[in-house]
Amino acid sequence: MTAHPRSLAQPPVTVEVLPPAARFSLRLRAEARPVAETALALPLPDRIGRRSVGATRQAICLGPDEWWIDAPAAEADAIRSALDGLVPHALVEITDREITFQIDGPGALDLLAIGIARDLSRLEVGRGARTVFDGVQAVLVREAEHRFTLSVWRSFAPHVGELLEQGAREIALGL
Amino acid sequence: MLLIHCPYCDDTLPEPEFAYAGEAHIARPADPMALSDEEWKNFLFIRSNPRGTHYERWRHIHGCGRFFNAIRDTVSDKFVMTYRAGEPRPNLDALKEAAE
Ligand SMILES: [Zn+2]
Numbered sequence: 001m002t003a004h005p006r007s008l009a010q011p012p013v014t015v016e017v018l019p020p021a022a023r024f025s026l027r028l029r030a031e032a033r034p035v036a037e038t039a040l041a042l043p044l045p046d047r048i049g050r051r052s053v054g055a056t057r058q059a060i061c062l063g064p065d066e067w068w069i070d071a072p073a074a075e076a077d078a079i080r081s082a083l084d085g086l087v088p089h090a091l092v093e094i095t096d097r098e099i100t101f102q103i104d105g106p107g108a109l110d111l112l113a114i115g116i117a118r119d120l121s122r123l124e125v126g127r128g129a130r131t132v133f134d135g136v137q138a139v140l141v142r143e144a145e146h147r148f149t150l151s152v153w154r155s156f157a158p159h160v161g162e163l164l165e166q167g168a169r170e171i172a173l174g175l
Numbered sequence: 176m177l178l179i180h181c182p183y184c185d186d187t188l189p190e191p192e193f194a195y196a197g198e199a200h201i202a203r204p205a206d207p208m209a210l211s212d213e214e215w216k217n218f219l220f221i222r223s224n225p226r227g228t229h230y231e232r233w234r235h236i237h238g239c240g241r242f243f244n245a246i247r248d249t250v251s252d253k254f255v256m257t258y259r260a261g262e263p264r265p266n267l268d269a270l271k272e273a274a275e
Pocket of ligand 1 (some may be wrong): 184
């Protein structure tokens with residue numbers, strides 16, 4: 001195989017599908033938050049878009065009473081029963097609902113701009129939000145300066161994945 | 176594209192994340208059986224439809240999911256302000272005076 005120039009070997013942005021981990025949607029009222037935090041051993045941020053990261057679990061606040069909890073698959077059973085009988089709440093496992101894309105590289109902001117109308121340069125590292133990508137509801141998290149995850153419902157994933165791949169190729173070619 | 180301030184997210188965000196949800200501050204009658212057909216029709220269908228300042232509901236449907244209220248000028252499409260659901264209807268004259 002011939003040696004590629006560095007620009008081809010390392011494209012400005014790459015798209016990959018992350019392997020599934022356990023994911024839960026948690027809804028509860030503000031007064032139930034402290035009890036839930038203790039039971040889950042995880043702080044639940046009280047401002048929309050903020051995320052808390054524990055040893056193995058993380059929670060992101062998506063609405064005034066709504067969080068997503070991500071954890072390793074091995075902890076799914078423990079989370080499922082963590083709040084039983086403690087406080088009024090709704091806890092639903094949504095592991096299979098979304099496909100999560102990881103968008104990585106200096107061209108990440110340019111690539112996301114093909115589908116998201118938000119000014120993403122204003123999104124701080126470690127925060128996220130539910131938003132819209134090319135008409136598809138999505139949850140976006142900024143993991144690092146140039147690394148994002150984008151989760152969309154499973155049935156929209158082929159469309160979103162294809163668009164991201166196409167955009168990444170165009171950016172790599174300088175279009 | 177319109178930019179709309181969500182009072183729950185406390186951020187100004189693009190319109191595609193939001194859905195319009197009709198005129199605001201219309202309370203459902205507590206006892207519909209006590210209403211005449213005329214009164215019930217007015218509750219269900221009759222809206223103010225002003226040319227100018229309009230109190231209206233929006234929902235941040237592709238964001239935090241919450242309904243909130245907004246004051247928007249129906250001629251210029253300019254949002255005067257947005258506020259949380261359940262808060263009293265802001266007095267526009269008082270707002271203008273405070274701004275001056
Ligand atoms: Zn919002």
